[in-house]
Amino acid sequence: MSDKPRKFKGGVHPNDSKALSESKPIQQAPLLESYQVIMHQSIGAPPELLVKKGDTVKKGTLLAKASGYVSVPLHAPTSGTIKSIDKCPGPTGISVPAIEITADGEDVWESPFEPIADWMNTDPAELKQRIWDAGIVGMGGAGFPTHVKLSPPEGKVIDTLILNGAECEPYLTADHRLMLEQAEDVMLGAAISARILGLKTAVIGIEENKPDAIEKLEAVAGKYNITVQSLPVNYPQGAERQLIYAIKGREVPVGKLPMDVGCVVQNVATAIAIAEAVVKGIPSIERVATVTGKPVVNPGNWRLRIGTPVSKVLELAGGISEQPAKLLLGGPMMGIAQSSLGVTVMKNTSGVLLIAADEVSLYTSEPCIRCGRCVDCCPMQILPATISQAVENKRFDWAEKLNVMACIECGSCSYVCPSHRPLNQHFKRAKVEIQAGLRKK
Amino acid sequence: MSSALIAIISTGVIGITLGVVIGIVAKVFAVEIDERIEKVDELLPGANCGGCGYAGCADFAKAVVAENATPGQCPVCSPADIANIADYLGIVAEEKEKMVAVVRCSGDASKTVRSLYNGVRDCRSAVLVAGGAKGCDYGCIGFGSCAEACPFGAIEIRDGLAIVHPDLCVGCENCVATCPKNLIIMVPAAVETHVYCNSPEKGAAKRNYCKTACIACRKCVKVSEEGQMEVDGFLVRTNYDNPPPPEVVEAAACPTTALRNASMHVAGAYEGVLK
Numbered sequence: 001m002s003d004k005p006r007k008f009k010g011g012v013h014p015n016d017s018k019a020l021s022e023s024k025p026i027q028q029a030p031l032l033e034s035y036q037v038i039m040h041q042s043i044g045a046p047p048e049l050l051v052k053k054g055d056t057v058k059k060g061t062l063l064a065k066a067s068g069y070v071s072v073p074l075h076a077p078t079s080g081t082i083k084s085i086d087k088c089p090g091p092t093g094i095s096v097p098a099i100e101i102t103a104d105g106e107d108v109w110e111s112p113f114e115p116i117a118d119w120m121n122t123d124p125a126e127l128k129q130r131i132w133d134a135g136i137v138g139m140g141g142a143g144f145p146t147h148v149k150l151s152p153p154e155g156k157v158i159d160t161l162i163l164n165g166a167e168c169e170p171y172l173t174a175d176h177r178l179m180l181e182q183a184e185d186v187m188l189g190a191a192i193s194a195r196i197l198g199l200k201t202a203v204i205g206i207e208e209n210k211p212d213a214i215e216k217l218e219a220v221a222g223k224y225n226i227t228v229q230s231l232p233v234n235y236p237q238g239a240e241r242q243l244i245y246a247i248k249g250r251e252v253p254v255g256k257l258p259m260d261v262g263c264v265v266q267n268v269a270t271a272i273a274i275a276e277a278v279v280k281g282i283p284s285i286e287r288v289a290t291v292t293g294k295p296v297v298n299p300g301n302w303r304l305r306i307g308t309p310v311s312k313v314l315e316l317a318g319g320i321s322e323q324p325a326k327l328l329l330g331g332p333m334m335g336i337a338q339s340s341l342g343v344t345v346m347k348n349t350s351g352v353l354l355i356a357a358d359e360v361s362l363y364t365s366e367p368c369i370r371c372g373r374c375v376d377c378c379p380m381q382i383l384p385a386t387i388s389q390a391v392e393n394k395r396f397d398w399a400e401k402l403n404v405m406a407c408i409e410c411g412s413c414s415y416v417c418p419s420h421r422p423l424n425q426h427f428k429r430a431k432v433e434i435q436a437g438l439r440k441k
Numbered sequence: 442m443s444s445a446l447i448a449i450i451s452t453g454v455i456g457i458t459l460g461v462v463i464g465i466v467a468k469v470f471a472v473e474i475d476e477r478i479e480k481v482d483e484l485l486p487g488a489n490c491g492g493c494g495y496a497g498c499a500d501f502a503k504a505v506v507a508e509n510a511t512p513g514q515c516p517v518c519s520p521a522d523i524a525n526i527a528d529y530l531g532i533v534a535e536e537k538e539k540m541v542a543v544v545r546c547s548g549d550a551s552k553t554v555r556s557l558y559n560g561v562r563d564c565r566s567a568v569l570v571a572g573g574a575k576g577c578d579y580g581c582i583g584f585g586s587c588a589e590a591c592p593f594g595a596i597e598i599r600d601g602l603a604i605v606h607p608d609l610c611v612g613c614e615n616c617v618a619t620c621p622k623n624l625i626i627m628v629p630a631a632v633e634t635h636v637y638c639n640s641p642e643k644g645a646a647k648r649n650y651c652k653t654a655c656i657a658c659r660k661c662v663k664v665s666e667e668g669q670m671e672v673d674g675f676l677v678r679t680n681y682d683n684p685p686p687p688e689v690v691e692a693a694a695c696p697t698t699a700l701r702n703a704s705m706h707v708a709g710a711y712e713g714v715l716k
């Protein structure tokens with residue numbers, strides 16, 4: 001273990017509720033009859049469709065190819081026929097185009113590319129191309145195409161690769177289980193990423209509430225020349241900027257990216273996906289997600305194919321024991337509430353969370369009492385109270401001056417607000433309006 | 442001399458001197474204002490809605506006098522107002538058709554599936570977190586971003602649905618850009634009959650979450666003359682270049698009541714028609 005990490009200013013300590021699922025080993029989900037693969041799975045441009053209705057596909061067949069540099073291809077999660085190319089409920093509440101595949105039950109595999117066994121002597125550009133071809137996006141939640149992250153523009157020197165194993169989001173334990181069960185793959189993925197970036201080492205940051213994962217990774221870290229760094233438990237410790245500050249003491253300026261301070265941050269699940277794509281030749285068609293919450297009969301961690309409907313995911317976990325009040329994709333702090341069980345697992349779905357009726361209340365938003373708790377807890381050190389008032393008055397210019405663009409939407413301010421103000425939503429709105437204004441100019 | 446007298450005289454002298462200076466400056470640097478601008482500004486409605494594209498009525502008046510704009514560009518002016526301005530300026534008033542806004546959705550809270558939403562009561566904020574918490578991706582969210590933007594109070598939110606009052610609407614178009622679902626269009630005020638639906642989805646899919654969606658059954662197309670109603674995929678629209686008469690609504694007996702006459706829609710005549 002290396003030096004004591006720095007503590008970033010602010011943050012909150014919500015009840016983590018990880019005990020529900022952290023001791024459950026990852027289970028492989030059985031093959032389903034059909035999958036609805038959402039076309040657009042990354043932050044970049046939507047991919048270009050290559051298949052049509054009635055086509056036969058194999059597991060791993062390319063369904064859609066990247067339509068630009070910041071875009072990732074999409075592969076079939078199983079073998080079968082394309083039943084339809086229609087719409088399905090998307091994670092943000094609006095229907096999105098999706099490819100429905102009826103599985104033939106054979107699960108015949110067709111690798112879109114050959115494994116690269118000798119990755120240590122392979123050209124980094126080829127490794128990067130492989131990551132792109134495999135359709136890997138940041139699996140922590142943002143869905144940023146991984147090959148773009150590994151391509152710093154010319155003139156920017158990257159000196160640190162940080163693996164993000166903080167998993168600060170309450171309830172979620174998927175990354176924790178992955179680190180325990182696939183420690184070697186995490187390290188392998190980290191080493192491959194380091195080779196692409198021209199680095200010899202990497203640091204992996206883990207919150208200290210996962211001592212078993214720290215121990216496990218330390219046991220294998222030496223072989224790959226990777227340091228394991230334990231981090232204090234503080235939400236949002238796993239946010240890119242906070243993680244870089246904790247480990248390297250560098251602050252990423254507002255409007256800049258981690259690569260501007262010489263850092264690249266990768267989630268541990270992404271590292272495993274990289275290792276599998278390179279060494280085993282498997283594209284990104286599966287991910288491990290936590291299925292949890294009080295109403296879930298058997299909370300646990302499941303290896304799910306992309307395109308698995310949430311209704312089926314809940315069936316896997318034994319169904320529900322009581323009527324839930326809320327369904328979230330992701331954790332309780334940053335996850336998005338869903339209004340349909342038809343929404344399907346995507347490459348960046350880290351969890352499916354049900355909240356029971358007695359765990360949530362319908363609050364009405366009250367006026368700000370100027371207590372300043374949001375200011376104390378904001379990890380980006382902006383003024384949530386003042387900005388929310390600016391947004392309420394539709395003064396987006398004022399919000400911009402108050403640096404609303406620095407907001408990482410971690411939700412800490414909404415969590416502590418005694419007046420139950422929808423602060424996070426105000427900031428989302430302000431960011432959208434400001435960006436729309438910039439596009440007009 | 443008493444000190445009081447000194448004070449009075451010196452203040453008086455300073456006052457007179459400054460007065461003369463101000464008088465000279467006012468003459469030399471006088472700003473010439475075209476009196477016609479003031480007069481045209483008086484004749485304009487003074488709503489400062491910005492519907493003409495200028496920064497308020499005074500700015501528009503300046504443009505009209507400079508002949509960069511025509512009086513008819515003011516969406517609020519009645520034809521009589523425009524004629525007054527044109528007469529005053531000695532130009533020919535052009536004919537202008539009055540336009541009004543129409544919200545192409547009839548799915549109020551009683552007719553559409555909605556999920557519980559407890560966030561910011563503003564359409565543009567709501568679409569960011571839950572797509573508006575409405576079953577239909579294309580329909581009116583009903584938190585009234587358009588009503589707030591309307592400087593004339595012409596938009597009413599009734600049971601979670603925005604309804605434009607054509608008699609109050611002046612056609613300034615302020616509401617058009619605020620709708621995150623792009624539901625509001627400007628149509629000639631003379632046209633009564635509109636299809637109050639904007640979802641391009643298949644009829645069966647729409648019916649899952651909305652009772653008043655247009656299912657493109659074409660009943661209205663059949664009873665109207667050719668070209669008056671246009672079919673666009675799974676949606677029928679009024680052809681505003683060749684609009685159907687208001688009687689079409691009754692003749693077609695739209696099974697979902699998506700086809701409505703604006704005045705009846707405002708009066709709530711279609712409430713309770715569907716089971």
